[in-house]
Amino acid sequence: MAFSNDDLKLVERFKAGDRRALARLITLLDNHPDSRDLLERLAPPAPGGAVIGITGAPGVGKSTLLGGLIAGLRRRNHRVAVLAVDPESPITGGALLGDRLRMARVAAADEDIFIRSLSSRGVAGGLSASVHAISQLLLRFGYDRVLVETIGVGQAEMAVLRVAEVVVLMVMPGTGDEVQWEKAGLIEVAHLIVINKADHPGVERLEQELIDALSAGQESRVPPILRTVASRDEGVDAVIDNLEEIVSRRPGLNWLQMRTEILQEAEMLLGRRLRELADQDESLDDLARAVALGQRDIYGATEETLRRLLPRLDSQDRPAVRSVTRQ
Ligand SMILES: Nc1nc2c(ncn2[C@@H]2O[C@H](COP(=O)(O)OP(=O)(O)O)[C@@H](O)[C@H]2O)c(=O)[nH]1
Ligand SMILES: [Mg+2]
Structure with a gap:
């Protein structure tokens, strides 16, 4: 989900160890299932x-x-x-x-x-998802x-x-x-x-x-x-x-933590693969020019890029996972 500036400020306060920010983020997680994305903005435990x-x-x-x-x-x-x-x-x-x-x-x-x-x-899945998050x-x-x-x-x-x-x-x-x-x-x-x-x-x-x-x-x-x-x-x-x-x-x-780490690792790999694909993709340059000139909006251009590149993620020879090193 898209986070408001207030939410992001809460995240900063959370990172600084502010318990009131923690309490408010709990409320946010409990009330808005979408907000669970914010866990990804925090370092793993x-x-x-x-x-x-x-x-x-x-x-x-x-x-x-x-x-x-x-x-x-x-x-x-x-x-x-x-x-x-x-x-x-x-x-x-x-x-x-x-x-x-x-x-x-x-x-x-x-x-x-x-x-x-x-x-x-009373919502079984909802409650456990809240408690998990x-x-x-x-x-x-x-x-x-x-x-x-x-x-x-x-x-x-x-x-x-x-x-x-x-x-x-x-x-x-x-x-x-x-x-x-x-x-x-x-x-x-x-x-x-x-x-x-x-x-x-x-x-x-x-x-x-x-x-x-x-x-x-x-x-x-x-x-x-x-x-x-x-x-x-x-x-x-x-x-x-x-x-x-x-x-x-x-x-x-530690499986809960491993789950997070697997996702983070996957995110990193995906990002790297996307950049590799983008390097060989001339229509991305055209799109970028169109956005810079105000002829296209950035969200539409992003969607279009993803639609074009995602199917290719799997079709080309990929770097082995083990060759990926953390930066
Ligand atoms: N006799 C006795 N009473 C206990 C013991 N542990 C708790 N209680 C009492 O049992 C009641 C219920 O305890 P509580 O912790 O609120 O139970 P909960 O509903 O499971 O959270 C309270 O009055 C406690 O004081 C115990 O080991 N022996
Ligand atoms: Mg009790």
Whole structure:
């Protein structure tokens, strides 16, 4: 899309580390899918960053655990951003507002913590695309741990989990929700399962049910299952240890960043190929003269040039990708 001067100023302020510019760019990304092009104006994120999804039923303790995770990750010198994906329900929405205010107070005191909630508008693809773009923006701002809190029940939330490189499923004893997680396929995608409210009875039984359900699955893969009492900060450090281990162990985790780099590499190659083709293209000289004389407008001339050159991109002998060096 075409960016206004104001948008471009925001990008400059973003690059200078202005958090208010970051907040406004998030709003822009959330409201205008087209604006995702602006990510290409920003340098790719530093390696080592990760987007982590935290999912579980309302009331299981996600926000409480997040508080502990934020503090613990900060102690390990990570810069932490939280995206809370709100459900539309006004009742839980109210509860989340409480969380948000509580968390916002933590964030206000520390520049290295950023918290934002997004409303789930029910459009599965739309929301996940927003969360993807915004996570990428946060990584580029320098937040290297982006935590996405979501109630993993609807289509929209499931889609959101696909943008997270690591998925944590939170459960608690005594609710009998396991069957639901199983049906939703959630326990199968989780890299880590946290049994919160381990101060309640029924922890052993729940753990056994989870192991049984996971072992019965086709892949029969049992991720680490940890116990926490998030309200007393118990077990939170072990959750972080496991998360960090998962993040460091999996080379595939950087795929979001690789996607960006592939596109940038492709852009560079395309530009180079276009210039090569243009060098052999006499009608470009004629067009350029016509534009200079005011006989043609530049946009029409550009379109015409692309229409002429693009089909030729593939038809001539191309330089091998490996011969391309970064300038
Ligand atoms: N007993 C107990 N209560 C907890 C624990 N973790 C969170 N809670 C409480 O459970 C309620 C819901 O927690 P919240 O973090 O808002 O859940 P969310 O809806 O998943 O974000 C709050 O009243 C918390 O204080 C825990 O480990 N044990
Ligand atoms: Mg919450």
